[in-house]
Amino acid sequence: MIDISRYDSTFENKWCPGCGNFGILQAMKHALSSLTIPPEKVLIVSGIGQAGKTPHFIRCNMFHGLHGRALPVATGAKVANHDLTVLVSSGDGDCYGEGGNHFIHAIRRNPNITLLVHNNQVYGLTKGQASPTSSIGMITKLQPHGVHQTPFNPILVALSLGATFVARGFSGKIQQLSQLIQQGIQHRGFSIIDICQPCVSFNSINTYPWYQKRIYELDEATHNRSDLKHAMELATEWEERIPLGIIYQSQRPAFEDTIDALKTLPLVKQETQVDQLRTIMNNEHKRN
């Protein structure tokens, strides 16, 4: 175990007091420290949003890029340097809305990275518009007559696309969430952890008491993680009961294991073929 204070950053945190993001941040630091992954071996990639600010508050390598575009950056970084533990911190808007296409194709590729979706069912940073996971009927300043669209079900979508690690956590259960993050990091392939995260300023429906009434932990001893049909049934539970834990896990080759050019060494350890590069550049120059 690494002293958790080694992951403390010096940036000022402006999240609202009581925001579920604090629990997620704590669970991330706890998971990294428990797995003894030092800050210099961690890369956190994020897009835009309150969730997207997370890497500012952990001492590690970080890339804070465009809205919805964290997954391709993270995949590229892992391909280039296998030694890095690559995490993505994304919001429900960022990952399932603006970045929905990347979510779909990252599942197909199965890169060896871990995705944490801070799912507060609202656009927090832009002050409370509906997100893809907002409940039907939710009233916001932009949806005064309530949301009409069917909410996006990330767990069911991930399962239907062949995701190899699908879990759900709750920001109010930090110990369990840390365990899920640790298992996600240890999973070889794309690990998806959708995290129920109360937004205390803009979501008055999905509050801490609302979740406390519904959440239950899957029993590790009896839950069969490789049963896809049962996992799909669990994925449809929401209004009455919300399962937490690893809903499904399976194995298939990770993206970086399927690329011939990486079979010897990751890109970062390969020698740059300067002559070849020069020839290509010169030919390109002549063509133009």
Ligand SMILES: Cc1ncc(C[n+]2csc(CCOP(=O)(O)OP(=O)(O)O)c2C)c(N)n1
């Ligand atoms: C391409 C693009 N579209 C829209 C925006 C405006 N915008 C910034 S943050 C945000 C919503 C973020 O919501 P979410 O991903 O759920 O994160 P949260 O703030 O709730 O953590 C939007 C729409 C943007 N920055 N870029």
Ligand code: SF4
């Ligand atoms: S607006 Fe919501 S998500 Fe953003 S910091 Fe405040 S409570 Fe958290």
Ligand SMILES: [Mg+2]
């Ligand atoms: Mg959100």
